[in-house]
Amino acid sequence: MSQPSPQRLVSGITQVASLPEIYMKIEMAVGNPKSSSKYLADILSEDTALTARILRLANSSFFSFPGKVTTVSQAVTVIGTRQLRDIVLASSIVGVFKDIPEALIDMKSFWRHSIACGVTSRVISTLRRETNVETSFVSGLLHDIGRLVLYKAKPTEMGQLIGKCADSKELLYKSEKEFFGFDHALLGGLLLKEWKLPTRLIETTTYHHAPERAKEYIIETATVHVSDIISNALITGSSGEKLIPPLSDKAWKVLGLEDGSIELITDELDKQYAVAVEFVLSE
Amino acid sequence: MILSSDVKDRGGRALLKAGVELTEKHLKIFKTWGITHIEIEGDDTTTSLQTVINAHPELDAVAQQAAENQFRHTDPDHQFIKELKALWIQRHIKVLAAEI
Numbered sequence: 001m002s003q004p005s006p007q008r009l010v011s012g013i014t015q016v017a018s019l020p021e022i023y024m025k026i027e028m029a030v031g032n033p034k035s036s037s038k039y040l041a042d043i044l045s046e047d048t049a050l051t052a053r054i055l056r057l058a059n060s061s062f063f064s065f066p067g068k069v070t071t072v073s074q075a076v077t078v079i080g081t082r083q084l085r086d087i088v089l090a091s092s093i094v095g096v097f098k099d100i101p102e103a104l105i106d107m108k109s110f111w112r113h114s115i116a117c118g119v120t121s122r123v124i125s126t127l128r129r130e131t132n133v134e135t136s137f138v139s140g141l142l143h144d145i146g147r148l149v150l151y152k153a154k155p156t157e158m159g160q161l162i163g164k165c166a167d168s169k170e171l172l173y174k175s176e177k178e179f180f181g182f183d184h185a186l187l188g189g190l191l192l193k194e195w196k197l198p199t200r201l202i203e204t205t206t207y208h209h210a211p212e213r214a215k216e217y218i219i220e221t222a223t224v225h226v227s228d229i230i231s232n233a234l235i236t237g238s239s240g241e242k243l244i245p246p247l248s249d250k251a252w253k254v255l256g257l258e259d260g261s262i263e264l265i266t267d268e269l270d271k272q273y274a275v276a277v278e279f280v281l282s283e
Numbered sequence: 284m285i286l287s288s289d290v291k292d293r294g295g296r297a298l299l300k301a302g303v304e305l306t307e308k309h310l311k312i313f314k315t316w317g318i319t320h321i322e323i324e325g326d327d328t329t330t331s332l333q334t335v336i337n338a339h340p341e342l343d344a345v346a347q348q349a350a351e352n353q354f355r356h357t358d359p360d361h362q363f364i365k366e367l368k369a370l371w372i373q374r375h376i377k378v379l380a381a382e383i
Contacts, residue, residue: 064314129317171356233353233371244367246356252363262366264320 006182009153010190019195022047023085023092030085040081041072050091053279054079057087060275083134089197090118090141090280097148104155104162105240108281110148112237114141115276116269120227123268124255128219139204139220140227141280144239146188146205150176151240162240172241173209185209211251222251234266235273287324292316332373335380346375 025043029035044051051072058075059068065078076084100107121140125133150158161175176183189206203217204224214221225248231237232244257265290299290313298316299309305323313321336343350372357364 123319126317126319169352169355229357230367233367234374243352244354244357247358247361247364249358249361252361259362260366262363262370266370267320 003180004153006180006187006190009149010187010194012153013149013191014194017096019089020092020095022050023088026085026088030081037073037076037081040076040084044072044076044084044088049282050088053091053282054084054087057275057279060279062272062275062279080134082132086134086138087279090138093142093145094280097152100148100151101155104159105147105151109237110144110239111281112235112277113231113239114144114237115280116231116235116237116273117141117143117224117227119272119276120230120265120269121223123265123272124223124227124257126268127257127261127264128223128255135198135200136220136223137276139201139224140231142188142192142201143205143208143224143228144184144188145191146184146186147239149187149191150180150184154180158240166242169243171243171245173245183209209245211248211254219254222248222254225251226255230262230265230269234269285324286321288322290318290321292318332376335376339380339383342376342379343372345379346372349375 022043026040029040029043044054054072054075055069057063058065058078063078069075069078079087094111097107118137118139118141121136122133125136130136157179161172161179164170165172165175173183173185185206185208189202192202192205200217200220203214204221207214207221208224208228211218211221211225229245229247232241284305286299286301286303286305288301289297291297298312298318303309305321350368353371354364354368357368359365359368
């Protein structure tokens with residue numbers, strides 16, 4: 001049986017689902033050096049649910065701001081404009097994939113795995129003292145987005161592949177490649193490209209199972225690769241993969257983390273995970 | 284809160300010795316230095332795990348075996364994988380104990 005091209009599957013999604021207008025407006029405002037916190041706050045205020053969540057987030061342990069944040073423009077200042085754009089992107093994407101059949105994949109479980117990967121990426125970037133840790137969060141959060149394209153476009157085939165992997169104990173991403181000729185990582189990268197998201201996010205998503213193939217964002221891709229393995233192992237939640245994927249030693253070494261750092265990472269992951277779940281899933 | 288082990292920076296240089304009573308000022312300094320984790324007295328999570336294993340000694344072997352399946356596609360000799368697997372086993376024992 002001939003399989004559709006990955007590009008066609010992605011086009012099928014982008015024709016019916018686009019990123020919300022609020023994200024586009026924020027993206028434009030952040031790119032404009034003249035826009036103020038007040039202007040960003042005005043855009044955000046169009047969405048009251050989002051506004052409430054951003055205020056809760058600004059007051060959470062994620063940002064450890066000493067005082068109480070009461071207005072949206074204060075929240076914009078505490079969180080930071082670029083970080084805010086990344087956070088709005090995260091919550092926007094959850095909304096795009098709402099109607100996937102529960103029998104195929106438990107969407108809460110999917111997002112729990114994705115959020116855990118996002119938080120772990122954020123923690124690793126903090127340990128490495130990188131500057132924009134919020135972009136790391138979004139890279140981790142989106143790494144398996146291609147799987148949602150597959151669940152939406154090819155539900156029957158994906159159901160069969162999941163069943164086959166449960167019996168044979170194979171890895172789902174390898175079975176996808178065998179069956180379709182490409183895997184969810186490649187599809188995810190194509191979708192983010194179609195949505196005109198930054199190259200960094202496209203590369204970390206495309207190569208999260210093959211980090212040694214990353215070209216420009218080698219450390220960022222290695223971060224997501226290692227975070228995926230940690231979150232598959234330690235947090236209840238799954239995007240369909242039931243077993244722990246193999247670790248690329250090269251990617252592990254690129255990060256320069258010391259032996260024993262897993263305890264540091266998991267302590268922080270456990271602390272930040274609940275806040276992130278509350279923000280992304282509004283739980 | 285009293286520190287139960289030395290706080291070191293990434294280069295291994297000691298910033299604060301074990302036994303010191305922590306103040307707000309110490310916490311601010313840790314933040315500045317990028318210290319995200321400290322150990323304080325009375326914060327011993329391994330004790331509760333040991334209590335679980337003492338009560339249900341069979342769970343240890345069950346979790347070890349489950350870990351072999353879960354990690355079957357990873358390199359068992361890799362130091363990071365060894366550490367991750369050990370943590371997975373600890374968590375899995377607690378999950379199994381909660382189901383009893």
